[in-house]
Amino acid sequence: MADLYTPAYQPTGDEIAVLVTTQGTIRVQLAGKDAPIHVGNFVELAQKGFYDGLKFHRYVPGFVIQGGCPNTRDMTPEQVARGERGPKGQPGTGGPGYQIKGEWRTNPNNVHNDGTLAMARSSMPDSAGSQFYFCLGPQPFLDSDYTVFGQTIEGLDVIGKLRAGDVIESITIENVAE
16 A cells, blocks of 8 residues: 555644535534544645535435545536546546545544534545545444544535535635644
């Protein structure tokens, strides 16, 4: 396995992610003290515009809505919603070109509640990169395998409306350390 990426950005714990989607705006309090690698990575990707224009590609009612796969960038919302393969590959299989270390074992607040923001990964423990999901209701069975790195503070109703094909118009970060 390749070396794991360590973000340069050091979170303070005050960061708030603002996700503007085609269904509305979501505000998430990021857990920089509990999951500093995940939050640092997410902040860096957001600041680079990595997420802008990507689509949510996986919707499982009562479970999760997932996005952050760069393979969706050059696809229409309809193609993503239909589960088609895009020019860069199948949605749900792309990432930023590196992987980060899982933090679910070290995060003292790694609890998947309604509106929790967590990082998706493959079956390999340290394989997260850019894909994330919001919980659609409590998912306690995920607590011991996936890193929680934020909790929705506004826009839970928006998360409930999201479906595969909906667009992440932008993600900005408030309260970024200088």
